[in-house]
Amino acid sequence: MLENLKTVILLGFLSAVLVVVCGFIGSIFRLGGLGILLGLIFAIIMNFVSYFYSDKIALSSYNARIVTEAESPNLHRIVGELAANANILKPKVAIIETSTPNAFATGRNQQHAVVAVTTGILNILDEEELRGVISHELGHVKNRDILISSVAATVAGMIVAIASYGRYAMFFASDDDAGNIIGAVLMSIVGPIAATIVQLAISRSREYKADATGAQISGNPLALANALRKLEFGNINDPLMDAKSTDAHMFIMNPLSGVGSKLQNLFSTHPSTADRIQRLEEMANNHSY
Known part of the structure; x- marks a missing residue:
């Protein structure tokens, strides 16, 4: 209840x-x-x-293709088994044709949820590691993160887009509009920063929660930890070049981790992989899953 109240306030x-x-x-x-x-x-x-079309927007942005059970029986089997473990409806399954190893979940609720994985992740993970990743994504579905993060990202993206026009407003203002120009320029800076801070606050805390929930669903926190190691290496060395900053939070691993400067990566939508792995290893050692 407290987490939901916090989310409503942030949005x-x-x-x-x-x-x-x-x-x-x-x-x-x-x-x-x-x-x-x-x-x-x-x-x-x-x-x-965002509420009604977040799944379609996310899938089309990355050319994700919904696959049937006949097309990908093993993937459907894994998703079905883990959804049963999580006591949620089995989501649709989609595949993204890219060598970058990653995955995300989207949709407004269990009835409209989709779990999307890249061909890259299918190539580098063994079944236990893949189960860990899919469990993480089902954790987002179970925790209702997919709707919250989609709405936050869409509104934050709109703030950034509109505020950017403030930089050009001075060309349309008269001399007596100096105060308004200053205000608009400040908002073009402060607005996106505020939006980014709130989006990060939502995303980072929920990644930790999805990791923990995913470990409970799969019953193997170390498999997810091993998968995160491989995913971090894969995304640094083979980044998803068409990834958007407003969508980065959706993925289990930040798709922009191999792009940009170290300063930019400080503002990642994800907590550090080392911290996530440490928490999962502590769960395994304490048998708290």
Whole structure:
């Protein structure tokens, strides 16, 4: 209950930042309260779209293909067995054609959940490790993380996109709009930062929780730990080049870990792999799963 309340507050804050950013930009164009109204409309639309279409958007973004049981019987068997262990409905199964080893879950609830894995992950993990990864993704489904993270990412992405226009607002403002220009420029900086901080707060805590839930579902925390080692190496050496920063939180391993500077990676949507592995090893040693 406390975690759900925290999430509602964080998503509400994201929506509020979006409204304020639109209000500042709207004031530069002398739109009055229309800018705030547009921000409110955008927030409502983004939350609506994220709720009903997050799975389709995520799958299409990475050309993920839903596969039948006849096409991939072993993968369906594993997902079905683990879903039964988790006492949840079996989600749909999708495959992404890429050598980068990774996986994610999406959808607004159990009835619309999809677990997607890359061909790369199928090639490098043994069955126990793959079960650990899929259990992690089912943990997100069981913990209702897939809806929360999708909505947060979509609204945060909208804040970043709209706030970026604040940098160009000065070209449309008159001399007596200096205050508004400063405000808009500040919001173009503060808005995305605020959105990113909130998104990270949601993503990182829920990765730890999904790891723990996944270890309970599979009954083998060390298998997930071993898989994370392989996935980190694979994503550093063979990063998913078309991955988007607003989608990075969906994957079990940050797909951008091999892209960009060390400073950029400090703001990763994922906790460090070493910390995740340490927690899983402690679970195994303490038999707390």
